[in-house]
Amino acid sequence: MSGYFAPNLRQLAFIDAELAERIGALPPPTAVKILPTRSGLPSALAVCTDGAEVALHSLHDPVKQAHRFIAGMELRPDVDAFAMIGMGLGYHVQELLRRVPAGRHVLVIESREDVLRAALESRDLGAILGRPHLHIFAGTDYVGFLDWLKVFLNGSNVDSLSVLRHMESYRLNPAFYGEISLEMEKATSRRQIELSTLVTYGEELETNVIRNLPQIASAAGVNRFTGALKGRPAFLIGAGPSLTQALPHLKRVQDRAVLVVADTATKLLLREGIRPHAAALLDMTDKTMKFFENLDAAEAPALVFDPDACWKTVHAYPGPRITFESIVPWTTWAALHSSPKGTMEKGISVAHTGYQFLREAGADPLILVGIDLGFPGDTTHAEGVVLGWGTGRVAPKMQNEVMLPSVTGGQIRSVVAFKTFVTVFEILVSRTAAKVVNTSPGGALIRGTENLPIEQAIERYVPAAEDPAGLMKARLAEAPPVDWGRFRRELDTLRGQIGAVGELSRSALRWLKQTERLDPSNKVDRAEFATHARKINKNRVQILAQGALLPLLQRVISGEALEVRRLGKEIRDAKDEEKRHRLEQQRMVYFFAAYLKATEHAGRELQHVLRELPA
Amino acid sequence: MMEVLVDGAAFPVTLRPEDPVQAAVDAVRIAMLARRRAITSIVLDGTVVPAQEEKPFFEVPAASRKKLEIATEDPARLAINVVRQLQPFLDQLQTAHTHAAECLHRGKMKEFQELLMGCVQGWDLLIGGVRNLGPLLSTVPSAPKLPVEEMKANVAILARAVAGLKSSIQTQDPSRLADVMEYDLAERLAFWKKTLADLRSALEP
Numbered sequence: 001m002s003g004y005f006a007p008n009l010r011q012l013a014f015i016d017a018e019l020a021e022r023i024g025a026l027p028p029p030t031a032v033k034i035l036p037t038r039s040g041l042p043s044a045l046a047v048c049t050d051g052a053e054v055a056l057h058s059l060h061d062p063v064k065q066a067h068r069f070i071a072g073m074e075l076r077p078d079v080d081a082f083a084m085i086g087m088g089l090g091y092h093v094q095e096l097l098r099r100v101p102a103g104r105h106v107l108v109i110e111s112r113e114d115v116l117r118a119a120l121e122s123r124d125l126g127a128i129l130g131r132p133h134l135h136i137f138a139g140t141d142y143v144g145f146l147d148w149l150k151v152f153l154n155g156s157n158v159d160s161l162s163v164l165r166h167m168e169s170y171r172l173n174p175a176f177y178g179e180i181s182l183e184m185e186k187a188t189s190r191r192q193i194e195l196s197t198l199v200t201y202g203e204e205l206e207t208n209v210i211r212n213l214p215q216i217a218s219a220a221g222v223n224r225f226t227g228a229l230k231g232r233p234a235f236l237i238g239a240g241p242s243l244t245q246a247l248p249h250l251k252r253v254q255d256r257a258v259l260v261v262a263d264t265a266t267k268l269l270l271r272e273g274i275r276p277h278a279a280a281l282l283d284m285t286d287k288t289m290k291f292f293e294n295l296d297a298a299e300a301p302a303l304v305f306d307p308d309a310c311w312k313t314v315h316a317y318p319g320p321r322i323t324f325e326s327i328v329p330w331t332t333w334a335a336l337h338s339s340p341k342g343t344m345e346k347g348i349s350v351a352h353t354g355y356q357f358l359r360e361a362g363a364d365p366l367i368l369v370g371i372d373l374g375f376p377g378d379t380t381h382a383e384g385v386v387l388g389w390g391t392g393r394v395a396p397k398m399q400n401e402v403m404l405p406s407v408t409g410g411q412i413r414s415v416v417a418f419k420t421f422v423t424v425f426e427i428l429v430s431r432t433a434a435k436v437v438n439t440s441p442g443g444a445l446i447r448g449t450e451n452l453p454i455e456q457a458i459e460r461y462v463p464a465a466e467d468p469a470g471l472m473k474a475r476l477a478e479a480p481p482v483d484w485g486r487f488r489r490e491l492d493t494l495r496g497q498i499g500a501v502g503e504l505s506r507s508a509l510r511w512l513k514q515t516e517r518l519d520p521s522n523k524v525d526r527a528e529f530a531t532h533a534r535k536i537n538k539n540r541v542q543i544l545a546q547g548a549l550l551p552l553l554q555r556v557i558s559g560e561a562l563e564v565r566r567l568g569k570e571i572r573d574a575k576d577e578e579k580r581h582r583l584e585q586q587r588m589v590y591f592f593a594a595y596l597k598a599t600e601h602a603g604r605e606l607q608h609v610l611r612e613l614p615a
Numbered sequence: 616m617m618e619v620l621v622d623g624a625a626f627p628v629t630l631r632p633e634d635p636v637q638a639a640v641d642a643v644r645i646a647m648l649a650r651r652r653a654i655t656s657i658v659l660d661g662t663v664v665p666a667q668e669e670k671p672f673f674e675v676p677a678a679s680r681k682k683l684e685i686a687t688e689d690p691a692r693l694a695i696n697v698v699r700q701l702q703p704f705l706d707q708l709q710t711a712h713t714h715a716a717e718c719l720h721r722g723k724m725k726e727f728q729e730l731l732m733g734c735v736q737g738w739d740l741l742i743g744g745v746r747n748l749g750p751l752l753s754t755v756p757s758a759p760k761l762p763v764e765e766m767k768a769n770v771a772i773l774a775r776a777v778a779g780l781k782s783s784i785q786t787q788d789p790s791r792l793a794d795v796m797e798y799d800l801a802e803r804l805a806f807w808k809k810t811l812a813d814l815r816s817a818l819e820p
Contacts, residue, residue, distance in 0.1 A: 038798075043790075055790035060798045065720050065790065072721030167722055167789050 008120040011129035015136055022113065023138065029114035034122045037062060042122045044089055046115060048172050056088040056115070056168045066091035070099055073164055077573070080158040081105035083184050085177050086169020087136070089119045090128050096164070097131050103572065105133040105156055109145070109180060111173040113138045140176045143430045146183065146423065153191050157565055161188045199559040201284065203601060206556045208284050209330045210605040211311035212323075214613055216334040216341070217487055219321035220479035222304070223342025225361040228475050233462045234258040234363030236371065237276065238351045239265040242440050243370030243382035247272050249454045250369065258363065258468040260304070260354040263291040265370065268384045270299055277472045278322065280354035281305040281313060282347055288313040291386050295319070302476060304357045306346060307331045320476045322357070329551035337490045339480045349421050355428055364434035365461050369454060372443030373422050374404055374414035405445040412444055422446055437461065484614045491613075495606045497549055502599030505592040508539040512589055536588060543595060553598035560594030617677045619643065620684045630677050637673035643685050651754050652687040659683055690754045691818055697751070698815045701744050705811070708737040709804050716797035719789050731780075734796070738773070741807065748814075759817040762810065773803045 013020035031047040043057040058065040069092050075082065082100055084093055087110035097106060110116045116138045119125060128134065137148050152158075163184050170177050198205075209216075235250065237243065239262050250259060251274050261269055261276040263283070269276050279301045281288060288310045292300070300319025307323055307330065314321070324344035325331040335341045344360060347353035351371055358366050370382055375394045381387060394413070402419050406412035422444050429436045429448035437457045438449040445451075452460070511532045518525040518532075544550070554561065567587040574580040619626045619639050628642045636659065647654060657664040660681055664672045677683075711734050718727035745766070752758040776799040783792035 052786040052788070054786060054788040055794070058790050058794055060794050065793065068717055068720040069722075072723070165722070171787055171789075 002121050004124050005121045008123075008125045008129060011126060012120065012136070015129060015134060019136060019138055023117050023120065026113060026117050028121070029118045032112075032114050032118040034118060035059060039063065041091075042089065044115070044118055044122070046112065046172055054168060054171055057091055062089070062091045063095075066095040069166070070095040075100055076162065077101055079104070079160045079162045080569075081107060081156070081161045083107040083109065083161055083163045084166060085109055085163065085181060086111075086166035086172075087116055087119060087138075088166060088169050089123055090125055092166055094128050097128060097134070103133070105135065105152075105158060106131070107135045107137070107152065107161075109137045109177075110169065111138075111140050111176045112169075115169070115172070140173065142176070142179060143427050145180055146427060149184065149187055153187060157568075159188065159192065159565075161185075195558060195562060198555065199562065202555045202558045205284055205308045205328075206330075206601065207605055208309060208311045209307050209328055210602065210609060212305075212307055212309070212314050213330065213334050213491070213609055214482075214487075215305075215311075215314050215321055216307050216323050216331060217338035217482045218479075219305070219323040219341070220302075220476050221335070221339065221341030222322060222324040222344055222357055222360050223340060224475045224478055225322070225357070226342060227362040228471060229258055229358065229364075230362035231364050232257065232362075232466060232468075233365055233367060234260065234358045234361070234468075235367045235369050236351065236354050236358055237261040237265055237269070237369045238371035239268075239381050239385040240370040240372030240440065240443060241375070241377055241379045241382055242372050242443060243268075243385070245441070246369045246439065246454050247274065247382075249458060250274050253458055253462050255468070256464065256466050257367075257462050258358070258361070258472065260358055261301070262350045262354060263288060264350075264387070265382065265385045266291060266301065267293075267295070267386055268382065270295075271384065275299065275469070276301045277468050278302045278304050278354070278357065280350045280357065281309045281317075282350040282353045284308055284310055286310050286312045289316060292317055302472060304353060306353055307334075308346070322476070328555070333494070333552065337487050338482045348424055351421070352424055352428065355425070359428070359432050359434070362434070365437050365450075365457075366432065366434055367437045367439060367454075367457050367461065368446075368449065369439050371425075371438070371446075372440045373418040373425075373446075374406065374412035374442075374444040376406075376412060376442030406442060407438060407440055407445050407451045408442055412442065414444055418444065435461075488610065488613050491606060491610055494549075494552075495603060495610070497546065498553070498599045498602050498606070501543055501546055501549065501553070501595055502603065504539040504543050505596040505599065508536045508592045509589065509596065511536050512585065512592065515585070540588070540591065553595065553602060556598040556601050557594035560590050560597070564590045564594070617680045618682045620682070621647075622685075622687055626685075632676070632678050634677050635674055636677050636680060636683060639677055639683055640669075640673055640685070647687055648754070651690065651756075653690040653693050653751055653754060654685055655688045655693065656686045657683070658685075690751050691757065694748055694751050694755060694758070695815060695818050697744055697748055698811050698818070701741065702808070702811055702815070704737070704741065705804055705808050708734065708741065709801060711737065712796045712800050712804070716793040719793040719796070731796075734800070735777075738777075738800075742770070745807070752814075755818070757818070759814065761814075765806075766810065769803060769806050773800075776800055776803060 009020050009024050012023065033045045034042050035045060037043045037059050039061040041062055043055060043059050043062050045053050045055055047053050081104060082096060084096055084106065087093055087108050093108055100106060135152055137145055161184055163181055165181065234257055235253070237250065237259060243265060250269070251272065254274050259274070259276040260278045260280060263279055263281045266276060266279040281303055289312055292313065295318055297318035300317065302320045302322050303317045304322045305314050307326060307328055323341055325335050325341045326344065326346045342360065344356045347356060355366070378394045379392055380390050380394055381392055398415055400416040402414055402416055403411040404414045404419055404422060425446045426448055429446060436449045438446050438451050439454040439457050441453060515529055515532045518529045520526060520529065564587055567583050567590065571580055571583045571587070574583060616630070617639065619628050621643055626643060628639050630638055640657065644654065659672050711730055715727050715730035715734060718730060749761065752761065776795055779799065780792065780795045783795060
């Protein structure tokens with residue numbers, strides 16, 4: 001082994017310690033041959049999946065080749081991140097890093113871990129691995145890749161990502177690279193959609209979680225159910241068309257396994273004489289109220305609700321409630337001042353919320369029913385469910401229609417949103433220790449699940465009589481009571497702190513307005529400007545010092561936050577001082593206006609909560 | 616009877632009525648060989664006879680034709696002309712190779728394919744031109760001896776490079792394909808450049 005390997009591996013560990021450990025543990029590559037070139041630098045031959053041996057770089061002058069390759073790329077200065085498909089021995093990556101503007105992220109994806117190992121062994125990669133904002137993914141774990149990409153996008157300010165393909169590397173694994181290229185091309189636009197959703201619905205979501213604070217405090221946490229169903233089968237029931245045929249089977253097993261149902265199908269099950277043990281609720285809009293309308297308290301299953309779910313539905317729900325702490329900071333605050341609830345990832349569909357609850361409870365196997373995520377026939381839902389969207393009929397041509405692989409081995413008509421749901425399910429399934437069984441007879445394929453008709457799933461996995469209702473009831477009864485006096489005091493204090501941030505923002509905005517009429521070329525005005533600037537900065541520092549408080553406010557101001565970020569990029573690229581100064585001022589206005597808006601919103605909602613709190 | 620003119624002057628040739636045009640042409644060829652002149656064009660009754668399609672023109676009875684015009688040239692001069700034409704062509708071919716490799720490196724596949732076709736045709740022309748030089752030079756007493764063995768070896772290497780080109784296309788190996796274009800074939804071109812330059816300096820007065 002060359003002297004390059006150990007120092008390269010150490011540097012790789014700074015980027016990704018787990019990856020460095022994995023690559024370090026690999027045996028020396030046998031399907032990659034390192035060859036000297038006439039230029040004195042090494043090149044490599046790699047064996048492809050079809051058995052052909054191809055050169056990863058020029059066997060004469062790999063640097064010249066890399067230079068030409070990157071010179072032919074359009075590296076737009078307004079792009080925040082560049083993703084290179086294929087690392088090879090890294091010549092083109094090094095050239096890319098040399099060419100991209102400073103501060104941009106560079107992602108490198110190498111499907112062949114043995115190629116990465118060969119690169120670490122054959123060259124000094126210090127210039128590559130030591131570069132800030134470099135991210136490396138290696139391997140062919142598609143789900144792992146999606147996760148890695150998500151973590152990167154969430155942790156960076158990246159709005160635009162340009163995907164570049166190293167042809168030679170692409171040749172080694174075209175199927176994987178093709179799939180991830182598409183994913184990356186979509187990822188930033190999807191993130192834009194998520195952000196714009198947050199901009200559009202941020203206030204509504206924030207209203208929901210604030211108004212839900214007493215219900216979060218008093219609900220049982222999912223942590224009460226951790227491991228409660230260990231080794232026991234459970235059913236997750238969606239409202240897909242195949243639920244209609246599954247109803248008689250569910251009726252048969254309702255006393256033998258826990259049934260968790262999606263909100264829309266709750267009333268259908270009750271009408272059919274099936275008593276689900278829990279219903280999941282995720283949707284933020286008040287159309288969800290009809291899913292539980294006229295529900296009798298005695299028959300209402302426990303409601304597993306997302307803290308962002310519609311507060312009116314949560315308030316009106318007649319049965320017991322279960323919730324969790326999510327990435328939304330208000331949920332942590334509520335748990336801190338009542339009792340810990342246990343954390344769960346936010347789902348992107350109600351079925352995901354139900355799934356995560358059952359996974360937390362340790363159910364094994366986890367049996368999916370009516371989760372078709374596609375349209376095997378001419379109906380979109382099971383007959384008799386309360387429709388959350390559409391008319392119930394499959395249109396001849398649907399908006400955002402896609403074809404998905406089906407459990408039958410063919411293709412099934414579906415829509416883009418369901419495709420995303422399938423992907424999220426696949427990620428969740430890959431992280432579930434328990435077996436997951438999909439009983440949909442003609443729905444979308446969810447990789448990682450066992451496809452079985454519901455009769456066989458019951459026969460194989462639900463043999464013994466259980467008392468699921470008793471088990472759920474016992475856990476619900478364990479929820480500790482809330483000290484409402486203390487809760488009220490904490491809320492009051494919080495409202496005061498939020499009000500203070502609002503005041504700081506208001507006065508800073510006033511001073512900013514006054515600076516607008518000042519003439520920087522006038523000596524007296526300049527002095528006044530300096531005085532205002534000191535006061536404005538002081539307020540800003542005071543606001544930013546409220547470390548724990550600010551995350552509670554930030555969701556309402558997603559639009560302004562995006563604007564502040566956009567201005568930040570403009571300031572970074574601004575050539576002249578005057579423009580930079582003007583942009584800085586604009587950024588300040590957005591900053592304070594955003595916090596004023598957020599504090600006013602939170603103050604108003606907290607006022608409602610305080611009025612409605614139990615004595 | 617068919618009139619025979621060589622370089623514009625009447626050429627005496629005795630033909631029987633049944634003799635084909637070929638007989639007249641052969642008589643001129645023998646005479647030109649003795650005079651160390653190379654035939655450069657043949658025109659029969661105003662029609663230029665293509666070099667590769669002479670047979671149907673020459674099979675007909677001479678008695679049925681009116682005029683056979685044959686142009687000749689000093690072979691040394693002719694060889695110099697061929698070399699002069701080939702030299703800049705080699706430079707163009709070299710540029711095309713580099714450009715093709717660049718296209719591959721930059722992922723411009725369509726452009727590369729067009730250039731590749733051009734390069735293959737270019738090599739055909741080059742080899743054809745060099746082949747024609749051989750018989751021409753054999754009639755020039757002052758001509759230098761061609762490095763025949765070296766040329767043969769080079770043609771063999773060229774054949775291997777072209778095989779490498781085909782195999783790289785089949786296995787979709789762009790780096791090796793570009794290497795063949797830019798380096799392996801370029802080395803072959805360098806050999807031909809030097810050979811032609813040596814030849815020209817030996818032939819030119």
